[in-house]
């Protein structure tokens with residue numbers, strides 16, 4: 020199994036190209052199921068989660084062609100409406116085919132995702148939302164069966180808690196429903212807006228994009244379109260923090276401040292400077308130590324839970340302390356013991372972690388436990404004294420495109436070992 024070896028201490032300097040967002044690419048690919056015309060997606064990142072989604076879509080009858088620009092999806096005919104356990108188990112975002120399948124074919128069978136390292140991750144809201152659009156839902160042998168043989172009907176659905184993929188599933192389903200749907204307390208994540216813009220380019224009638232109320236006027240059918248996937252804000256935040264942690268100076272090509280509206284002010288507070296250039300973001304570490312700054316994760320525009328572990332790695336070397344509170348996932352501190360093995364001083368109290376800054380981290384063999392936890396160990400390894408060996412890097416490959424190459428390009432001593 021691949022490992023990543025890092026010899027820490029190098030200052031990051033140079034340019035890093037930010038890839039297309041994984042969490043935008045996955046729902047956009049699922050949107051290909053909604054039409055029998057071709058959907059061209061530009062700037063699709065080369066990630067194992069994207070490959071898993073392509074594999075699932077192929078099983079459903081989608082013809083997926085990768086090209087130098089990105090990906091072309093064409094669903095002339097569906098050959099299956101089942102997302103099997105084997106695929107859903109690997110990638111929970113497979114549930115994104117549920118809405119489009121019921122909308123297009125009048126039925127879908129999707130394996131329940133089961134447990135996941137970072138929490139229970141239920142899909143009850145996806146199901147209640149589809150029921151509000153007239154689908155009949157049953158659970159059998161670990162599968163969700165959804166059916167709407169006469170088609171979905173527009174309706175109102177209020178999310179009791181904000182759900183990103185829940186909003187995306189219902190948004191896609193509602194585009195082909197009869198009449199108007201209102202999704203209230205919808206997720207405002209930029210990836211949801213990106214999906215909505217693509218659906219509108221395909222002929223959908225969605226308004227309220229970027230707000231917490233999405234209004235969808237159903238249409239009979241959707242057309243093909245060409246759409247460019249937005250830049251990955253999680254990758255942007257991750258590399259900004261990597262630059263800051265190593266005392267570096269990095270230009271993030273395609274980075275955008277409006278995609279990190281809460282991360283940017285906290286970075287500024289900790290002493291990092293951020294400057295927006297044309298189609299890039301310039302990150303400069305402070306000349307003194309980073310300052311400890313408290314942080315709480317929240318749905319967008321709040322601080323992304325997918326950047327919590329990286330923020331914690333940043334704060335391990337801060338002058339002072341930082342209280343980090345996780346409000347989205349109940350089991351998302353698995354990086355804590357690993358960071359502590361590298362010399363960090365962190366104590367967890369329920370959903371909060373108190374990070375007291377230390378002067379230096381030390382390299383150690385560590386274990387990646389989930390996607391974002393694993394990159395926080397990469398960040399810590401970049402600045403730790405000696406060698407850090409990260410095991411189970413397949414987590415990293417799910418969401419970070421060519422991570423070693425990008426960091427090596429800025430002077431990091433990092434390599435993949437087999």
Ligand code: UD1
Pocket residue numbers: 042045112138139140141142143144145146180181182183184185210324325347348
């Ligand atoms: C998406 C992101 C993931 C990110 C998360 C939160 C994708 C592919 N994944 O995951 O990277 O960490 O948003 O920003 O975009 N919930 C329910 N019932 C549901 C659905 C969710 O109770 O039916 C709860 C969850 O337990 C969690 C919260 O809602 O506490 C947010 O989850 P949700 O936004 O749905 O996360 P995902 O869409 O799975």
